[in-house]
Amino acid sequence: MPGGKTHDTINIAVLIIILAGIFYLIMGNLSEMAARYLDIYTISVLSLSYIFATFFLSPDLDIESKPYKRWKMFRILWWPYKVIFKHRGLSHNPIIGPLSIVINLALIVALLLLFMGVELHQGHSRYIIAATTGMILSMEIHIISDFLISKMKNLF
Numbered sequence: 001m002p003g004g005k006t007h008d009t010i011n012i013a014v015l016i017i018i019l020a021g022i023f024y025l026i027m028g029n030l031s032e033m034a035a036r037y038l039d040i041y042t043i044s045v046l047s048l049s050y051i052f053a054t055f056f057l058s059p060d061l062d063i064e065s066k067p068y069k070r071w072k073m074f075r076i077l078w079w080p081y082k083v084i085f086k087h088r089g090l091s092h093n094p095i096i097g098p099l100s101i102v103i104n105l106a107l108i109v110a111l112l113l114l115f116m117g118v119e120l121h122q123g124h125s126r127y128i129i130a131a132t133t134g135m136i137l138s139m140e141i142h143i144i145s146d147f148l149i150s151k152m153k154n155l156f
Contacts, residue, residue: 002149008054011141014137018050022034045131050137058101059098061082062087099136
């Protein structure tokens, strides 16, 4: 399995490729839909959530990993996740793993916003979708890199 720095490097490299692809689609007028829905704000939200997920959210939150340790005193928020999931089990399932992390984070954020008096029904769905997509993409890249590097190690 790749280490923490390797995962971070792979994720950032993939983000650069994704952004280059988006830029190519928009600037080359290849996709009318991409140009219509992907403005600078949506791309920024997607990118920032992807970077946040790369460094703070990971299927490895169920162990003493770098992302888990980066939460410092707030790592207690991930204690239920750590108790429920066993490493390399459902946390590394391409569907259940990322969704469970995003749902856990959404519950934490929703509770904080409610305590602050923010009305949640006034959210902008475009940005919520972009943020969720960025986080899930980051975690999927983590899972895929774990799988591919494991397979390559088994070949050699």
